[in-house]
Structures are given as C-alpha cells and as structure tokens.
Amino acid sequence: MSDVSDWWRTRIIDMEPGRIHLRGHPIEDLIGHRSFAQMIWLMVTGEEISGPRADLFEAALVAAVDHGPQAPSIAAARMATTCGVGLQSAMATGLNMLGDVHGGAGEQALALYHHVDRAGPEGLGLALDTWRAEHGPYLPGFGHRFHTTTDPRAPRLLELVDAVAETGGVPGSYGQIGRAIQADLAREKGKPVPMNIDGATAVIFAELGCPAPLARGFFCLSRSVGILAHSWEQTQQGGRNKGPTPPQYRWTYDGT
Amino acid sequence: MSDVSDWWRTRIIDMEPGRIHLRGHPIEDLIGHRSFAQMIWLMVTGEEISGPRADLFEAALVAAVDHGPQAPSIAAARMATTCGVGLQSAMATGLNMLGDVHGGAGEQALALYHHVDRAGPEGLGLALDTWRAEHGPYLPGFGHRFHTTTDPRAPRLLELVDAVAETGGVPGSYGQIGRAIQADLAREKGKPVPMNIDGATAVIFAELGCPAPLARGFFCLSRSVGILAHSWEQTQQGGRNKGPTPPQYRWTYDGT
Amino acid sequence: MSDVSDWWRTRIIDMEPGRIHLRGHPIEDLIGHRSFAQMIWLMVTGEEISGPRADLFEAALVAAVDHGPQAPSIAAARMATTCGVGLQSAMATGLNMLGDVHGGAGEQALALYHHVDRAGPEGLGLALDTWRAEHGPYLPGFGHRFHTTTDPRAPRLLELVDAVAETGGVPGSYGQIGRAIQADLAREKGKPVPMNIDGATAVIFAELGCPAPLARGFFCLSRSVGILAHSWEQTQQGGRNKGPTPPQYRWTYDGT
C-alpha cells in the first residue's frame, strides 16, 4: 500500500495473478451463472439482480437498442466505418453523441419522476410547475417527433412493469407516476402526448432504485448494440468516406 | 423510394410512426421475450440465438467486462469523468482505446483459429508457421503479462464450451483447436503459455460461427460494462482533472 | 437546389470541381497569404484578422499548447497511442476530455468578463456577487492549483495586450477588467490569486470580440498541439497498453 497504489481506488475489482474478483465474486463463479444483463447491474451498482427484476432490466436494455440511421449517432458510426478506422472507433463515434439531447432524456425523465415522487400523490400539478420553472416547458420522457401517436416500446414496457408490480417484485409507484404525468399532459394539450422510450425505461430504472445519471449509462450500453449492428452492416456494404447525402446533392452555400 | 432514401440502406430496422421492426420482429414482441445478450446477437448477426448457444454467448460477454484501472481504457474513462464531460463521453473515451493492441486480440485469435481450421487436423504445425510468417511470432489469445500461470477466465469458458459440445449444441472443434495450440506452445516454450481471455472468448465466438471482426465488436460491448462501472464509481468518488499519478510525482523531464 | 441540398447549409465553403472558395476567397489566394492563425480566425468567425490583433491571437494559441502529462487529456492521448489506434484516434481521445472542468475555464472566464463589462466600471463588486450567486464561489480564470504564485503565461499575455491597446489595436478594457477582478480577489483573500492561462487568453479573446463558447474551441485547437506532440513522442517511446502507473502498483481495492 502506498500513495501511488491509493491514487486509484475501486470497489469493483480485486486482482492477483491467476485470480480476478469482481464485486467480491471470483470471475469463474460469475461466468455461466449470471446473464449479461445481471452482470451489468452487478458491476455498475454493486448489487445482485435476479428474477422478475432482472427481467425488467433486460427489457429496458432490449427496448432501446436502435432507432435507425436517421439518428445522428447511428449515421455517424456508419460513416466512421467507411473512413478506415477500427470498429471500436466507429462505436466510440456513435456513443460520443449520446449527450443531453440525444441520450439524456432517460436520465432527465428519471429525475422528473423522483421530483414528482417527492411531492407525493397530491402534488403532481405543483411538482410539474416547479420542474418547468427550472427546466423549461418540455417534460422529458413524453412525446416523440416521429412516433406522434404511440411509441410502441412504452406500453409494452409498462405492461411488464405492471405484471412485476402485481407480484410485489417492484413497488409499481413509478409506473403510476409516469401514467399520471401522461394523463396530465393529455388534459393540458387536449391530445395524447404519449410516454416515449425514455419515459418508459426511466419507469423501469426508477422501479429498480437506480439513480438518475445511470439511466444515461444504461441507455449508452443499450444503444451501443444498434451502433455496433449498423457499423458492422456498413462494413459489409463497403464504401469509402461515406457522406451524409448522395454526392450529387452536396450542400447549399449560404454566403454572399 | 428515391436516390436519397437509398443512400442509407439497412436490413436491421424498418420503421413507421407507431411501428418499429427490428430484424423483422415488432419491437414489442422482442421486449420481454429476448434477453439482452440474445438481442445483441439478433441485431448484429440477423439470426436468433437460444438455449445453450445463447448461454455460451452470455458467458463470453460476462467474462470480459473488466480488468481493472491499470488498463488504459478504464483509467482514461475514469479520468474523463473528472473533466466535466457527460457519462457517454467518458465511456466513448474508454471504448475508443480498444484498438488492435488493447482490444484486438480476440479478433486476431479468431482469425488464427479459422486459419488453423482450414489447415485441418494434421496441419497445425504448418499452420502456425504460415501464421507467424505473416503476423510475427506472437500467437494472439495465448499468454498474459499479468496472469502468467493461468488466466482464470479461460478454463472456465472452455469448460462451458465442452459441456455444450457434448450435447451437440456447438461442434466443439474450436475448443480442440484452441487446446491444440496451447499444447503446441507449451511444448515449444517448455512451459505453459496458457490461453487467455481473448483466446477463450474467441473459441466461443468461433463455435457460434461468428466472423473474426465481430469478436472485437462483442469485446467492445463487454468491456463497455467495466468502463461504465468505473466511470460511475469515479463520478461518485469525485475529483477534478484527475491525473494518472499522484500530483507530487509529475513526470521525468528527459530533455537536455 | 432541393430540400436535400438545403438540409446542409453553410457560409463557410463553396465548391465546384476544380474550385474551392473558403469564406468567399479562392483557396489558392489564401494559401501563402494567410498565416495558419489568421486562417483559423477567418474560418471560424468569417472575418479577417491581421497586424497586432493577429499577433495577439497567435499569442493566445501559442500560450496554451501544453501543460504536461499530468493533465488527463495528455496522459490519455499518450496511453491511447500504445493501444494500437491511429494518431487521429489518440488525438481525439485527448481532445474529448477538454470539457467544462478541463477545458472550459476560458469560456467561463470570457463569460465572466462580459458579465462584469455589462455592469460597468462601478459595478465590479455587485457583478461578482451576482456571478457567484449563479455559478458558485470560484471565479474562472483565477488561481491555479499548481502555479500557486504566478502562472507565467498570464503576465506575458497581458503585457502583449497592453502594448496593442496602447496603439489602439484593441480597446484594452478587458485587460482592465481582468486586472480589476484579480485585485479584488487579492483583497478578499488577503493573498494573490493570480490570473491563470484561461483568464489571460480570455482577456485576448474578449479584446478581439470573440463570443464565449469560441474560447473553448480555440483552446481545443491550441491544446491539440500538445496532444499531438505527446502522442507522437509516446509513439516513438513505444509501449503496449500503457497504464497510468507502473504495473507493480496497480490499485487499492476498497471493497470488503
């Protein structure tokens, strides 16, 4: 032990030659005994997850893997693979774009749910007012510029939450909070503003007791799957220095 | 359909407002019915994986999640979180380092196995000679600078491969190839040069029929878990502009 | 012209086969007639810079190129080059860390100066109070955890600003604002809290009429030089998977 060894401290991994312990478990006891999703939860939170709670976590990870090459992260990763860089570099390119706007809505929705939860069952209206005073009119996790009527991922995820809540696997209170916000928004706008993928995965992460910033981390893991799938497909399609539009269109010069 | 729509082509995702199909399946049929690992395989390869084959894939993903903060990718991701960037950016920093040296050995080991496989059971010695003539003396997937005697992940993964091969779930031939190379190396060096994590996951990927470059992609997904776990832990530990060593050491100036 | 061509619009570049115009100038008229620094200013702001104003801009770019391998961006770039990735990837790794904490102080200092400037010469104390009420007690651009007495770059840069201000090349008012804040801090703390590199380059950028976010952009260009120099030096030194500390130290396991 020394000041140098102490500079890097972790509860995640302990290691000697021939021996790797992750979160207190010999790696050979984890291999073959944890699903990949369970391993993600264990590594990141330090706690075990199993049964219906693990199923919910798997569902949230499955739901967000891809939304197609119109998403800047996917398009950029595909373009990167045509630039002569490694697959890891193409993946990093896509992942690096999952910022506050492109990948942050789940984290924000989770923070919103926590905020509403603290206000209690009677306090929804006031809670939304105070949220908007600080963060602006848009409520994260609701509405979708493409799936204007229904984001097909959200009702399916809520259905799974309900099923687990019925058997006591999760409290279910965040599913209720999400639906209450959805109902409030519909009243306010006079039309449905349906919960989207970020709002629905945030319900799951909230039910599982996850702090808000981790929602972004988990989303990043999930979307990395689509990023890899598209990067790999583009590698097979080939191309060199693939631009965003067919070359004959180029761009509009706006100068004088 | 137009030249513009055709500029981006994919077999992965089809979408209309309110409808998302991934690899031909409505997303709501996948959510709750596929594990995260199964979804990874489906998205990337276009094929389903289930049963013992899916278990092997889960095992390979679980095995490679972390090797500690001495790995440059983990250290860099931790440092990044102290620089005022988002979690996605810290993760991209780590992922971006998984290049030919740090993350490429699995891909190279898989290519080596394919090369040995093409040579047939009698041709191992010659196959290793021709491999080395092109790629140099080092055989990817064997030996470890830290786990000099045993990489504890490898025998456990091989054990799982054997169990599945016995029931016909996978051919098992790549497990044999890996072990044959290991034995050959031990003979040559006069001491064990044990299969490492990259060699062992490459056995699984080979048994599952995966092309070599995907081994790197899957490794990137796997190690992203450790990268996220360490980034998140560092966020909780705090720090600003964390350097690689305690500040009192700085560096040695080598100039004149 | 079409909706597709219009999707990408720019005032920066106009192009036909055999013809490239940047900011309205044929590229062949710029090559050999603009310094690199002048070209940076022209490309980014759309305006020409020359004479003593260009000299100040060069000085700001020169001053911030490097602060050594204890900086996480430099260390990470050096580690990346040992991981088998291209030089561009190592550089991106370093650059990607120049976030709010590591690379954002110049932008914040410029915003602070603009804030103080709007308050007018009598309003310094109040301006600092309102700034701190929103942003916290720390004033960006002042104090340095390593150069506790003097950051040698700051007085030299201010000296150059003064010289140009005397001849009317720049107003000089931001140099005064910076010094007034410095004096106020010294009074408050009872000891010097000297202007640092970020505070001094922000003075120059403010004198040149640059919006705050560009201070970060220019810092990124400047520090990219050190990142490249260190990446290249590491390439020549060699190494594989270089960790943050010598391997014998590893890390401290903090778990139970």
Added chain:
Amino acid sequence: MSDVSDWWRTRIIDMEPGRIHLRGHPIEDLIGHRSFAQMIWLMVTGEEISGPRADLFEAALVAAVDHGPQAPSIAAARMATTCGVGLQSAMATGLNMLGDVHGGAGEQALALYHHVDRAGPEGLGLALDTWRAEHGPYLPGFGHRFHTTTDPRAPRLLELVDAVAETGGVPGSYGQIGRAIQADLAREKGKPVPMNIDGATAVIFAELGCPAPLARGFFCLSRSVGILAHSWEQTQQGGRNKGPTPPQYRWTYDGT
C-alpha cells in the same frame, strides 16, 4: 526521481510552480515570439522552423482546413453539436474519423515519396511497381473523386515549394518526385491524374524533413479548423438530433 516519476518521461515540457519550459524555452519567451505554426513545429519535432520553411509549413496547414459538409468528419461534427454535447466533443467526433481512408492519404503519399526517393532518379518505374505490389494499384496523393481535373490546392502549394527551393530554403527534390509520379500516371492512364491536396502537402512535409506518420498528425490539426468552424456554425443554426438527410427521406429497408 523514482519509478513513479519515471513512468512518464518527456522531452517536451519541464515545469515547476511558476515556471513552464517547452522544448527548453521558457513559455514567456515563446509567447509573442513564435507564430502558432512555428509553435506546432517546435512542439512536435523539437526543432525550430522559420523564414521560408515556416511559410511552407503555414501554407500546408492553411490548405487542408476544410472540404465541406459532404466529408463525413465535418458532417458528423455538425450532427454532434445538435446532440447536446460540448464543442470539444463535437470536435473529437470529427477528428476521430480521420483514419487511414479519410485522413491517411498524406501519410501514405509521404511514405510513397520516401520510397521513390530511395530508388533514385532512374528508378521511378520500378519503385512504383514495388509500391503497388505491396499497397495495391492506387497511388496515394493523386487523383480526386470530386476535383477530377485539378485540385486547386496542389498547383498553388507546388508553386510555393518551387519558390523556396530556388533560394535554397528546401531541397526541392520531393517536388520533382511528386511531379514525376504525376507525369508517369498521366502517361499510364492517358489522361491527367492530378496531384491532390494530400500529395501536395506531403511534398511540403517531405521537403521539411518530416517522418510520414506526422503528415497525418499535421493534417488532423489542419482539418480541426474546419471541424471547429462547422461545429460552431451548426451551433448557431441550431437543431436537435440533426440526421444526415431531411427526415422525410429516412432510409430504405433492405430486409425481406
């Protein structure tokens, strides 16, 4: 001095509180006395550059700053700025794409020139044959898919090289090599295959005595300017999650 201090070694920077030396010079002696381009050369190579040689280096840096938003690096950086990430992150996104295909031609052209140079004046034909036997038929630095007749940057850069060579500032032999390859290609193809930006900047870097991999590094610094200019312009244009094509086009689903 200790094993820890020695872990990071550099000839670039020496530092104490209040004192920063870069390549042996106090930073305050460099600020105001070196242009940004001179500082780049000093930091990266450890040597001074001045006069006509510095002018050539400036010209090479100026020439390659931008080639418009059809380039994947520029498009990706612009998309990134609409995703809620910092300017440094958008810049890293673009920079990270300058791999072997998108940013590596200058490095390859420089290697080609060195290869031809070693063959001597009589050996051009044979040198091109041996190059192609190893690297394939395409000669880096010649031909352009967009500027099919002339890349306007190349003749201008060669003109500057000639002018400096006449006064003995550089040998001029690499300008001759570049033109000899160009002439050979024209003979072979029966039409001009004009030197492009990468071929022309490689001439300058070769004349200045620069090793091949640095051509990529310098290109990265140069193109970072366009990446910043476009990122900043996009920030001002606004947009959220900007996709590669207008949203009404999406993509073509290629599955069954």
